[in-house]
Amino acid sequence: MFLLRKPILALSDSSAVRDVVSKAPVTRSVVDRFIPGETSAAAVAAVRQLRAKGLQVTLDHLGEDTTDRETADATVAAYLDLLEALTAAGQVSGAEVSVKLSAVGQALTATPDLPAGGNAYALAGARKIADAAYAAGARVNLDIEDHTTIDQTLEVLFELRRTHPDVGVAIQAMLLRTPKDLAELVGPGSRVRLVKGAYNEPDTVAFTDPDQIDLAYVRAMKVLMNGRGYPMIGSHDPRMVAIADKLAADAGRTPDKWEHQMLYGIRPDEQERLVKAGKTVRVYIPYGEDWYGYFTRRLAERPANLLFFLRSVVSKG
Numbered sequence: 300m301f302l303l304r305k306p307i308l309a310l311s312d313s314s315a316v317r318d319v320v321s322k323a324p325v326t327r328s329v330v331d332r333f334i335p336g337e338t339s340a341a342a343v344a345a346v347r348q349l350r351a352k353g354l355q356v357t358l359d360h361l362g363e364d365t366t367d368r369e370t371a372d373a374t375v376a377a378y379l380d381l382l383e384a385l386t387a388a389g390q391v392s393g394a395e396v397s398v399k400l401s402a403v404g405q406a407l408t409a410t411p412d413l414p415a416g417g418n419a420y421a422l423a424g425a426r427k428i429a430d431a432a433y434a435a436g437a438r439v440n441l442d443i444e445d446h447t448t449i450d451q452t453l454e455v456l457f458e459l460r461r462t463h464p465d466v467g468v469a470i471q472a473m474l475l476r477t478p479k480d481l482a483e484l485v486g487p488g489s490r491v492r493l494v495k496g497a498y499n500e501p502d503t504v505a506f507t508d509p510d511q512i513d514l515a516y517v518r519a520m521k522v523l524m525n526g527r528g529y530p531m532i533g534s535h536d537p538r539m540v541a542i543a544d545k546l547a548a549d550a551g552r553t554p555d556k557w558e559h560q561m562l563y564g565i566r567p568d569e570q571e572r573l574v575k576a577g578k579t580v581r582v583y584i585p586y587g588e589d590w591y592g593y594f595t596r597r598l599a600e601r602p603a604n605l606l607f608f609l610r611s612v613v614s615k616g
């Protein structure tokens with residue numbers, strides 16, 4: 300079934316497929332399993348629910364591959380609005396926001412009135428979000444996207460860290476370049492979220508065999524756990540979760556020195572079990588209207604999710 304991952308990810312780029320899936324009446328109910336809602340109020344409600352169970356949170360205002368400045372600006376404004384809503388609800392302290400640089404303009408092309416190009420635009424937007432987040436008592440993590448964007452994302456990360464050293468970044472174990480990137484990211488206090496990688500990458504730049512990806516993930520966990528930063532282990536894979544616990548114990552890391560991370564709606568029982576076992580667990584909460592890309596990556600990851608979706612279409616459609 301892993302064989303279906305690439306075709307699903309490739310299909311998700313088709314605008315015809317996007318139209319059919321987005322408009323199918325049943326899609327919404329399946330989407331609800333992974334996304335608590337479209338507004339900051341819905342996101343704050345999810346934060347309250349998860350925190351009541353002892354879980355930590357990171358929030359993603361959905362959106363990616365923005366091609367115009369208005370949308371990029373609207374995304375920045377949405378994060379500022381979210382931070383205000385979290386503050387008003389008394390939920391901002393210790394919360395994190397996750398930002399995709401492509402949502403705040405990274406892919407904009409340089410024009411005479413934007414001579415520095417998209418990455419500078421994304422940096423400016425991310426800086427506004429980071430300034431507001433750290434002033435409010437929250438923190439920021441940069442999501443990581445397809446392999447063509449990594450250099451630019453790390454450039455933005457290091458720039459942001461000059462004023463906010465706590466800004467974190469996600470790193471994909473599947474990419475062949477990752478050991479080299481990690482070597483620069485294991486310094487004191489460096490927050491790194493390790494994930495397997497959700498994008499459709501060619502074998503010239505990434506491991507594509509699931510076993511090889513798992514081995515690369517374990518190697519990267521060892522580097523992070525034995526480094527001087529703050530490892531964030533973003534995986535639902537029971538084997539990776541167990542190995543992370545063992546490596547953390549071997550490295551003498553207490554629960555305040557690293558954390559597990561999982562996505563909203565995926566293995567919620569396991570999230571609670573880990574909290575009850577005394578671990579730190581952070582849940583990634585995506586919210587907003589632009590859920591299509593995120594949703595199709597979740598379908599591609601797991602046969603059961605795809606079957607659940609198709610079954611709803613067949614029975615209701």
Ligand SMILES: Cc1cc2nc3c(=O)[nH]c(=O)nc-3n(C[C@H](O)[C@H](O)[C@H](O)COP(=O)(O)OP(=O)(O)OC[C@H]3O[C@@H](n4cnc5c(N)ncnc54)[C@H](O)[C@@H]3O)c2cc1C
Nearest residue numbers: 442443469494495496497533534535536560561562583600
């Ligand atoms: C907090 C967090 C942040 C992330 N940020 C990024 C990012 O910035 N960039 C990026 O490329 N990727 C990101 N990802 C996605 C990641 O790269 C993987 O695609 C995703 O986590 C699936 O890999 P896995 O390690 O959970 O294991 P897999 O090998 O995919 O799955 C192992 C097991 O986990 C369970 N499981 C996994 N996925 C699902 C699912 N969708 N539904 C139900 N059960 C599931 C199943 O039991 C499955 O058998 C993030 C993941 C997390 C948890």
